[in-house]
Amino acid sequence: xxxxxxxxxxxxxxxxxxxxxxxxLGGAPVFSGTRVPVRTLFDYLxxxxxxxxxxxxxxxxxxxxxLRMLEQSHRAVLQSAA
Numbered sequence: 001x002x003x004x005x006x007x008x009x010x011x012x013x014x015x016x017x018x019x020x021x022x023x024x025l026g027g028a029p030v031f032s033g034t035r036v037p038v039r040t041l042f043d044y045l046x047x048x049x050x051x052x053x054x055x056x057x058x059x060x061x062x063x064x065x066x067l068r069m070l071e072q073s074h075r076a077v078l079q080s081a082a
Contacts, residue, residue, distance in 0.1 A: 015032070016032065017032055017068055017069060018030070018031065018032060018069075031060070031061050031065050031069070032065075036058045038069060040054075041054055041066055041069060042073075044057070051063075
């Protein structure tokens, strides 16, 4: 009797701003081209750090990347509220 179970593998998902890849931080969404979790941006802002402070701590994330992420999140919240 064969007790082997096949587990489907997750394919990497990438968009210009976010990468989700099981081989990078266990599949947590990260800023593309970095290993910085997107969640970290929101954690910093929630803890009263400024965007400048976040960018200083994570130089791999550009100002443009962070601002685009905030804009996408803003639009998603507005769409879900409609």
